Amino acid sequence: MDKLEMQSKDLVGVNIENIAKLFPNVITESKNEEGILEKKIDFDLLKQELSDTIVEGNKERYSLTWPGKKEAILAANMPINKTLRPVKKDSEDWDTTENMYIEGDNLEVLKILQESYLNKIKCIYIDPPYNTGKDFVYRDNFTGDKDEYLEESGQVDEEGNRLFQNNESNGRFHSDWLTMMYSRLKVARNLLKDDGIIFISIDENEVENLKKICNGILGENNFISQLVWNLKTGTQAGYFTRSHEYVLVYSKNKSVVTYFKDRSGGVIQHGALKKISKVNPASEVHFTAGSIEFEGEDAIFQGELGGSEKQFIKSDCMEFKNGLLKNDVVIEAGWAMKNQLLSWLRGEETFDSKGQRVLRFYFNSKGILFYEKERGTVHPKTVLDNVGNTKNGSDELKSLFGLKYFDFPKPTELLKYLIEIVTEKEDIILDFFSGSATTAQSVMQINADDGGNRKFIMVQLPEETNEKTDAYKAGYKNICEIGKERIRRAAKKIKEETNADIDYGFRVYKVDSTNMKDTFYSVNEIKQDFLTELESNIKDDRTSEDLLAQVMLDLGIELSLPIQSEKIEGKEVFYVADNALVACFDEDINEEVAKKIAERGPLKVVFRDRSFSNDSDKENIKEVFKKHSPDTDIKVL
Ligand SMILES: C[S@@+](CC[C@H](N)C(=O)[O-])C[C@H]1O[C@@H](n2cnc3c(N)ncnc32)[C@H](O)[C@@H]1O
Incomplete structure (x- = not known):
């Protein structure tokens, strides 16, 4: 029995929870007078959230901080004078497609999409630079003053001087990367649906820091898992051969995330009765003649059926002929899924509490009610096995272009697996570090497999390709050109292979100054x-x-x-x-x-x-x- 609290609510606690919903990153822990750790508001950070200039402050508290964190918050909150301009000539099926390819810096794009895609994205997958010292990191030329920032962010990144190779000798090696990631994740969070999921590929270079900033931005409570992607083969890294990477999984609001879907398929068959008890009292259900199948030879049943889980035939008899119920029958039982049974009998599309589709109810050869449902949920393993490796990713891309045009694309198997376990057929999937657009190909493949209408939004900086590369020599002067062409070629291939009637097009937009x-x-x-x-x-x-x-x-x-x-x-x-x-x-x-x-x-x-x-x-x-x-x-x- 629940005990009455007999005291008024802890209003400070309630207020802290409310603020946490809006700004999970300002929640911290500090010791109270008795030396016990308590949830507290980091007022400096909260002030920073509500200010458009840098707020000073320096108190000891539990948090990950680095030079640039406040700039990152400011950069995330700062409005920009930019828009998206359609590029029809690069688009495919402009009039009908619901997919998008957006060229530009992802922080700017995420801000521009704030109104139109607020709480609309079911799945974000990102594969950011891992900060290996060799990959490029984007520097938000943040100067600390709102007007200067607006001016700055009005500049087009044509000279490429805002991308830099972040070497370990740089005194701000981790800070620069964290600042870049923090502002982007913070803005991206707003786009996620409440039950939305974000997957982030990462390796050991930044996984601990990334997890800490995600705990801050998305809330520690919304951490779902740190998956290990088994690469099977590996590269020597110090004393060990590194044969895995990570995928961090967070939700926007874990309390409304109900399940992860299994793609292995299969059907669950189970008795639809429960033992009659106080919590599961008996009740009557009416079955009409012809409404339900029977798995046996013609038969007539009467009275009480079943073992400990009983079924009472309240009508004179229950007769089956040619695999179907022949007469109207009233049955009393303690039902296992009564609401679903009634919904299914009304002819409605029916799902169980985990979102698994109910295929049918039927009587077995002993006249006992059973159900059959799609096996739709599992608890996926934290080790991702058999979802391809980096070599598979490169081979797939090479098979589309003939030559190697992009370093380390992810394999579609990995993306398909992640997207499939969290999306329904109509969901939107966003990748704002989209590179060669593996995510777009994976979304099209899943749709072709299950007839879905998932939509993708790819975001990619027009990062120039090196003059010495085959990509450059073949005319792909920046990564966006590779990404768009990859989607066209993948679409053609999927269409040829499956003949599926799905959305193969995409609208191209470019970030530009306001109109x-x-x-x-x-x-x-x-x-x-x-x-x-x-x-x-x-x-x-x-x-x-x-x-x-x-x-x-x-x-x-x-x-x-x-x-x-x-x-x-x-x-x-x-x-x-x-x-x-x-x-x-x-x-x-x-x-x-x-x-x-x-x-x-x-x-x-x-x-x-x-x-x-x-x-x-x-x-x-x-x-x-x-x-x-x-x-x-x-x-x-
Ligand atoms: C590791 S790659 C992603 C590869 C991708 N998953 C694939 O399978 O092809 C990261 C990509 O993010 C892009 N990128 C880096 N900073 C960016 C930014 N600020 N805005 C948009 N894209 C950015 C890089 O140009 C690079 O292509």
């Missing part, structure tokens, strides 16, 4: 006003499609939604997800055009201020909407 001309406006001001106040301050080289992308991002609409365009009276009108958003950025919109748009009853409509010749035209168009579609939310850019 708005006047950099005088800071992002905060733009956020509030840019759809209503600013006058024709759009850069000359920006197209209607550029504007549409920025409007979608600003309104929090997924970029992968279907976009159609149509000419009305010579004006180009865009329809996003049919009626969710209608946009027209042409000039001289007249009432006739407005009427035709309004008649479709869009949820939101966006014009340019310049779309109207004068204020009275603008008023007339407002009136048109008032009359034909009063609920439409009209915005002007």
Whole structure:
């Protein structure tokens, strides 16, 4: 029996828990007066979260800290004056695809996606530079001042001078890597669904530090596992041959993560009765003639059936003919899965509490009710065996291109395994260190196998390839070119091999400066006003499609939604997800055009201020909407 507490709630404790939900990284431990460790707020870090300049402070507490940690928090929270511009010529199946390939620095991309993909990603997989001293790390040229940062982040990384080889002789060897990872993971966390999972590939160089920053950013409670990826073969590393890597697994909110799915398949068959008891009292269920199968020769049963788990036939008899129940029957029993039984009898798609699909209920040859369900969950082993190794990854990529164009891609077997155990058929998978786009190929392969419609978002910096490499000589001047071409070739191969009817396309977007001309406006001001106040301050080289992308991002609409365009009276009108958003950025919109748009009853409509010749035209168009579609939310850019 639960004991009454008989005292008021520990409100400080409740407040700490609430703050922890918003900022898990500010929770720390420190000793109270009795010397006992308690959960505490790190007020310096909390202040840092709420400030747009560096906050000083230096108290002893349990935490991993390094020079640059506060800059990382600031960098993560700082808004940027950037947007995504569509690159149709590099895209495949632009009109229909829901996959995306985004070129740019991942911190900027993650920030740009904040509105549209907030809490929408089920699975993030990343394979960042391991900080081996040879791989390149991205330096966020953070200068400590908000305005300078905004200016800085407006610079395109064309000279490549923001990528540097982080040698161990660098006094900030670990700090630079941690600063780079911290800000990115912090922003990425917001995109995860509540039951979302992030997998991070890493090796022994940074695994301990990575785990500590993940504990901070995602919360120690949300740690799921540290998997060991068995490479089978290895390279000599000191006294040992290193034949494994790690995959850290964290959730956004472990309490709502229900299960990991098993891909080995198989069917579970089990009796559907339980011993009748106080916790499992008997109740009646009605079975209609023809509704349920029988695994035996024609037979008639009456009265009480079963051993310790009993089934009472309340009707005169229960008759089976040609493998089916012949008459309507009422049965009393202590049911093992009563809700699922009733749902299945109603003809609904039915799952058990672990999300395993119920295939059918049936009577066995002794007239006892059984169920059959897909074996859909396991507790996957912490050692990943038989999911390929780095050589398999290289061979796969080489088989698509003919030559070696990328160092150490991951094998699709590893990615397929990880993605499959956590995703459903409609989920979105994000990889923001996507390299040669192994993740995209793996998502397409899983979809081809199970007819799913999982969608991928790949993010990759256009890191230049070395002039001496075969990739460069073959015309792939940066890694994005390799990634995009890999997806095209993998798609073709999967289509040829499986003939599966899945999404093989992808929309390409590039990070660029905002479409708005006047950099005088800071992002905060733009956020509030840019759809209503600013006058024709759009850069000359920006197209209607550029504007549409920025409007979608600003309104929090997924970029992968279907976009159609149509000419009305010579004006180009865009329809996003049919009626969710209608946009027209042409000039001289007249009432006739407005009427035709309004008649479709869009949820939101966006014009340019310049779309109207004068204020009275603008008023007339407002009136048109008032009359034909009063609920439409009209915005002007
Ligand atoms: C280890 S590789 C990933 C390989 C990938 N898993 C594969 O199978 O091909 C890491 C990638 O992250 C990219 N990268 C590094 N810093 C980045 C940044 N700030 N934004 C986007 N990509 C970045 C690198 O260019 C590199 O291609």
